[in-house]
Amino acid sequence: MEQEYLIDLLYVVAFFLGGVGFALGPIIISLLLAPRTRQPQTDTLYECGMQPIGEAWVRFGIVYYLYALVFLAFAVDVLFLFPVALIYAQEVILGSALLDFIVIFLFIDTLALAVVYAWKKGVFQWERRV
């Protein structure tokens, strides 16, 4: 019992040290290997290797915001489908396979209504809104 506990603890410590190593390693390696030069690019913003174009203080079209909202209608709700997907093939949840299918279909269908609404209200028309 006692030994098992110690071994478990050892695993935790090992993984912790591994994690710290992974975090510190790149910094140390780059300190050792990186060329010590100073160029105009050194002082620019780092944007995943892309050349920055203009400033960050630009105005975005509000159209993006509406798209993001419609995206949200699905992004969160997909999470609720994972538990269903895990057990759907193995067991019958609500008494019969048909009933299960109908219920899940209704769930997704209700989500789809959100998109129908956005579509009918003209969210997908690309025009400038003030």
Added chain:
Amino acid sequence: MKILLFLPELTLLLGALVLFQLSVAGADGRKARLTALLFAAGAAVFSLVCLGQQGTLFFEALRMDFFSQLVKLILALGLVAVLVIGRELKDIADGVRPEYYLFMLCSVVGLMMLVSSAELLTLFMALELSSYCLYLMVPMRDDRKGLRVQMEAAVKYVIFGVLASGIMLFGMSYLFALSGSTHLPEMVPVLAAMLDNPAVLVGIVMVMAGFFYKLAIFPFHFWVPDVYQGASNETTTFIASLPKIAAAAMLIKISTLAAPGAGADTLVVLLTLLAVLSMFYGNLSALVQTDIKRMLGFSGIAHAGFILVGVLTLDVMGYAAALYYATGYVVMSLACFLVICNVSRNGENVQIEDLSGLYQRAPLLALVLAVGLFALAGIPPFVGFMGKFFLLTSALNQGHLALVILAAINTAIAIYYYLSVVRVVYTAEPESRPAIGLNIPTRALGIVLVLIIIALGVLPGSALDTAAMAVRSLG
């Protein structure tokens, strides 16, 4: 037949779907109103038919007993009344009316599921369903002065609501951790056995906080005046009536988790404190209001304190009195808001002085308002008096003498501001204010509300027995 248990909710959900279709098809407000009224009336009829049905649904997440069926019936009837009162929706743009009614029906579905929920997560979902619809209905008011008061009201409503929900979820996590279940029937015996554990009481109080918010009990009351003032008159009618009875019903249901005993004393002391603070805060603030919706908002805080008096007795008669009083409060506030919605010409807020000479401009409205305010003030023979009487008697039976005295003092304070409105209605000159024409459904509803207020007050016995029967069915 299990479907009978869920028939009123299904009717309203179907109505919501039809309204969705109408909204997508771009229908006008009239069609939407007729649809909403049709399905609300259907739901009311079905709730009456299914009043005796009992059973559980959805893996025992919903438990329909006489208590929930009774509250569902009151909610459905209240919805019909709200739709009749708001038949013109003067301050809501025609283009968004289908959505407005859609949210109203969904909110009532949420409230109906709330009162029949027997499982913590279902309870939370139902509460959020009803709340989110209300959050959306508040900013739908037309922006008449460019001040965006409706946005301010909505933002305050959402922020305080989310705070209350957060506290409630935290409390639920305590109760779940201590009892190992989220089903209320399984939690009651486990929690009752360890009521001397402070964590249980903290959990119960935090779960109650969500309903304190809905009912506007003292530390959760901040949203009331601004939301009442910022939302359109029709929206305020809804916010001020239906959620209150659902919240009162849920407070009763949650407090059955804490059976009277050694450990419950702390809970009773806390609830007493909240009740007294709500009453004093509400009544003293209402004294200085000039906007009648704000005044009714503050008076609602005081009445919530009275409902809490019934809950904190922790016995059947107290619960029954609280349910009776909450029902009475719904009818009384509907009567007052019926008048406000009709006096307001273009949907603007009504100041108390706008009611000057209402007696000459619209005698029926003046009568309805007078009866409503007399009842709210607690003057016999109206329902407000009998409700307060039963609440205070049951509190006295449990030995809360100081609370009863303070509540009686509050009744005296409240009489002043209610009756000064009645004075304006009956004695002030109308000056240049025009007469108000009423259509037949509004007239009928006004008379029905007055009759209910009087009937509940004169013959309280059977109503109270029904309430007591409902509370016992929670058992």
